[in-house]
Amino acid sequence: MNFKQLFTEDRAVSPVIGVILMVAITVILAAVIGTFVLGLGDQVSETAPQAQFTFDYDSSAYDLTATHDGGDPIEANNLVAVGDINSSQAASEVEDDGTVNVAMSAGTSVVIETNAVSDPTVRLTWQSANSDKTATIARFG
Structure with a gap:
């Protein structure tokens, strides 16, 4: 060998x-x-937007104004108000189920009618249009 x-x-x-x-x-x-x-x-590659919101609560009218202060813009119908909200809202910017119909970018505000409670708790939740992903963007109360 x-x-x-x-x-x-x-x-x-x-x-x-x-x-x-x-x-x-x-x-x-x-x-x-x-x-x-x-x-x-x-x-x-889909991730939740990063945005800052400030809230102003009018206790006499039970209105909560959410203002987008900066960060990523959020498309219409991707933002949902969850919590102590009035289910029959008169504001045209928010549906009965809490869906916000306004595209939110820096400086944009939306009025959310709350229930007649002294300290309402409302969360602004982002929902993906392409999947079932959700994320809480801001919280009041």
């Missing part, structure tokens, strides 16, 4: 490594293409 020939001959190594590399590249490409075809690529 010639040991020198055994260590220098590598004919079978090259095809095996080539097949392994081709399978790995195929699996990676299939995963990337499958992610975007199934629509998962949009949800991966």
Whole structure:
């Protein structure tokens, strides 16, 4: 047996490594293409906006004014008022279920009618339009 020939001959190594590399590249490409075809690529990068709000409560009218002070803008219908809100609100900016119909950006305000309680608790919650993600943006009370 010639040991020198055994260590220098590598004919079978090259095809095996080539097949392994081709399978790995195929699996990676299939995963990337499958992610975007199934629509998962949009949800991966979706995060809640970062925004600051100030609140002004008028206890005589039970109105809570939420003002967007800065940060990321929030699209209409992605912001929901949750808590001690009046379910039959007269304000056209907020639906009966608390959905805010106004796109909120710096300087924009929305009036939320609250229940007749002394210290209402209201949360402004962001809801994603593409998935079931939610996040509390601001809280009063």
